[in-house]
Amino acid sequence: MQKTIDFEETIDGSWFGIVMSYASSGTICFDLLVTLKKSDIKISKSKISVYLDSCEDISVKGANSPVKWKSSNKKIATVYSEEDDEKSYGTEATVYPRKKKGSCYIYATCQGKTVKCKVTVKGRKNIQLVGSIDSYNTRNNTFYLNFINFSDKKVKLCKTGATALDSDYTAFDRKLKLKKSVTIQSGKKKRVAFKVIGKNTWWNIKDFCVNYSVIYRGKKYRLASDTEYTWRRKKGKWKKLGDYDFNY
Secondary structure (H helix, E strand, O other): EEEEEEEOOOOOOOEEEEEEEEEOOOOEEEEEEEOOOOOOOOOOOOOEEEOOOOOEEEEOOOOOOOOOOEOOOOEEEEOOOOHHHOOEOOOOEEEEOOOOOOEEEEEEOOOOOEEEEEEEEOOOOOEEEEEEEEEEEOOOOOEEEEEEEEOOOOEEEEOOOOOEOOOOOOOOOOEEEOOOOEEEOOOOOEEOOOOOOOOOOOOOOOHHEEEEEEEEEEEEEEEEEEEOOOEEEOOOOOEEOOOOOOOO
């Protein structure tokens, strides 16, 4: 005796199965309708907080059919599941913040039931300061850097401790200083002049990287800029601070 089972979903989200049994000779065949009880699904977290520079995973438990995810406000946060790129089906998903702070709901629908998770998007948790070398003026012996502060709070540039390092020759390395400490507010841009201590150096800014110290949320950070990126020194190693999304 052989058996096959086919499942289909009804309009209200419940499931039924058709069991077909038949003898090997194929002379006997009958169908049996079996109604299955709808499962009770639960979401792993009823509410979450996420920063603009991070993401958060959520999931649905108790599902035996595809899960459809949806955000109530895609300008605040979006949701994505890798199991189906096109329809965002799957029991596990990741919540990504978008452009601004605020709150919204992430809905998961499965087997006719919808559960939700409240998402609160906060500001950026980590320092996000973009600094690039704009020019070096040999007349006044000064490096000029352009800064954009994507951080959630203000960033303070320290008056001392900055250096300009040449990529090829240490003889061109120079110590730098500010006339006074400079504060860059959140979301603001500023052009800052770093005065060279001592004699002039090599004129080509593409050969240089400027290291400098900043204060953010009461902690001191060591950052480094070249003509395109900002780097951060952590645990003795330099790490590029990513490719910034200027839509934020």
